[in-house]
Amino acid sequence: xxxxxxxxxxxxxxxxxxxxxxxxxxxxxxxxxxxxxxxxxxxxxxxxxxxxxxxxxxxxxxxxxxxxxxxxxxxxxxxxxxxxxxxxxxxxxxxxxxxxxxxxxxxxxxxxxxxxxxxxxxxxxxxxxxxxxxxxxxxxxxxxxxxxxxxxxxxxxxxxxxxxxxxxxxxxxxxxxxxxxxxxxxxxxxxxxxxxxxxxxxxxxxxxxxxxxxxxxxxxxxxxxxxxxxxxxxxxxxxxxxxxxxxxxxxxxxx
Ligand SMILES: Nc1ncnc2c1ncn2[C@@H]1O[C@H](COP(=O)(O)OP(=O)(O)OP(=O)(O)O)[C@@H](O)[C@H]1O
Ligand SMILES: [Mg+2]
Numbered sequence: 001x002x003x004x005x006x007x008x009x010x011x012x013x014x015x016x017x018x019x020x021x022x023x024x025x026x027x028x029x030x031x032x033x034x035x036x037x038x039x040x041x042x043x044x045x046x047x048x049x050x051x052x053x054x055x056x057x058x059x060x061x062x063x064x065x066x067x068x069x070x071x072x073x074x075x076x077x078x079x080x081x082x083x084x085x086x087x088x089x090x091x092x093x094x095x096x097x098x099x100x101x102x103x104x105x106x107x108x109x110x111x112x113x114x115x116x117x118x119x120x121x122x123x124x125x126x127x128x129x130x131x132x133x134x135x136x137x138x139x140x141x142x143x144x145x146x147x148x149x150x151x152x153x154x155x156x157x158x159x160x161x162x163x164x165x166x167x168x169x170x171x172x173x174x175x176x177x178x179x180x181x182x183x184x185x186x187x188x189x190x191x192x193x194x195x196x197x198x199x200x201x202x203x204x205x206x207x208x209x210x211x212x213x214x215x216x217x218x219x220x221x222x223x224x225x226x227x228x229x230x231x232x233x234x235x236x237x238x239x240x241x242x243x244x245x246x247x248x249x250x251x252x253x254x255x
Contacts, residue, residue, distance in 0.1 A: 002067040003028040004193050005084060005162050007219075010051055010061035021047040022058070023217040029162065029210075032188055035195040036204035036225075038238055039214030045197040046089050048214065049164045053077070053084040066161075082111055085160035087168045089197070091147035100126075100142070100150050101135040107158040121157040128183050129153040130176065144171045152180065162193040169196065169203070181207065201238065205229050213238065 005028070012022040022044050029035055039045050050056040051063055054070050054077045063070040065083050070076065085107075088094040097103040104125055108118040126132045129149040134142065139150060148168050155163060163184075169177045184194045184207075196203065204211045205225050212222040213234070221234060228234045 001030065003064075004031045004066055005029045005052060006062075006064040006067075007048060007051060008062045008064070010048070010058040010063070012047060012051065012056060012058050014047075020217055022051070022061075024061075025214070025218050026061075027212055027219045027222055029193050029195065031161070031193055032191045033193045033195075033210055034184070034188055034208050035193070035210045035212060036208035037195055037197040037212050037214065038199070038201070038204055040238065043214040044217040045214055046166055047217075048219075049086055049166050049195075049197060052162070052164055053080045053086055055086070078111065081107075081160075082158060083160055084162045084164065085155035085158050087148075087151050087155050087163070087165040089166035091144070091151040094151040094154070095139040095147060098138060099135070100131060100137050100139055103139055103150060104131075104135075104154045104157050107154055111158065118157075121159070122153075125153040125157040128156060130179060145173060145176060148172060149176065149180075152183075156183070160192070162195070163187065164195045164197075166197045167199070169198065169200070201229075201235065 007025055007027050010022045010025045011020060013020040025044060025048050027048070037045050047056065051058055054072055057072055065080055070080055095103050097106055101122060104122045105118050108121050126135055129152050131146065131149050131153055134146060134150065139147065142150065148171055152165065152168055169180055172180060188194055198204065208225055210222055211225050211228045212219050214220065
């Protein structure tokens, strides 16, 4: 079966940066997969995701969506973004319209959908993400977690085949996090692929069916969680897998 999304041997250096952010990163995702993308700060997770729908263009390597190499023309990018939706790590990079409703509408309108269809999709996405009561609010006047939910709603309204969520659950309260995982579950059941970049090893262990780990601009392995967490040599480099010891918390409180 053709993977729904493939990154193959990507290389990328940010303008002016001394070192590459990606150096030979490869990963392939299948339809309906739940993927946790792990890796320490600076490993290249966000950079990899920004390549998936052409926001960044690699200096070498190839991105393929449903087997088709990404076409970086304006039209080609619209086609890619219809299929691959990215929720940015920082919602302030994603939200730019005056109101929440305008922001969630932007993607569907950009796809050329009718006003009526857009209205229905916005209402549904807003309902799912619990932001219906925020629709008329200015985006700049929201809390961090509310912004993340609006950014997710904007991507859901596009109804992509792949959703790449860059640490989207990190700033959410426990109720909302549960709601977001319920949304993910429903999407996956419909065949959507959901990738979550996260530092939460519990998410990787209990939610994902594929765990991919990045180190120094490469995906160093991708395997089912049972395999990853059975082998300390694999997850060890990510940091302590156990909950914090009490003294760590106490030390922190003195900072
Ligand atoms: N806009 C940028 N300009 C220059 N260098 C950047 C930029 N964004 C990221 N980098 C660098 O690229 C590398 C990969 O960063 P990236 O943001 O992809 O890491 P990450 O795995 O997402 O980390 P985190 O867990 O902190 O989100 C890092 O060395 C980082 O310093
Ligand atoms: Mg990141």
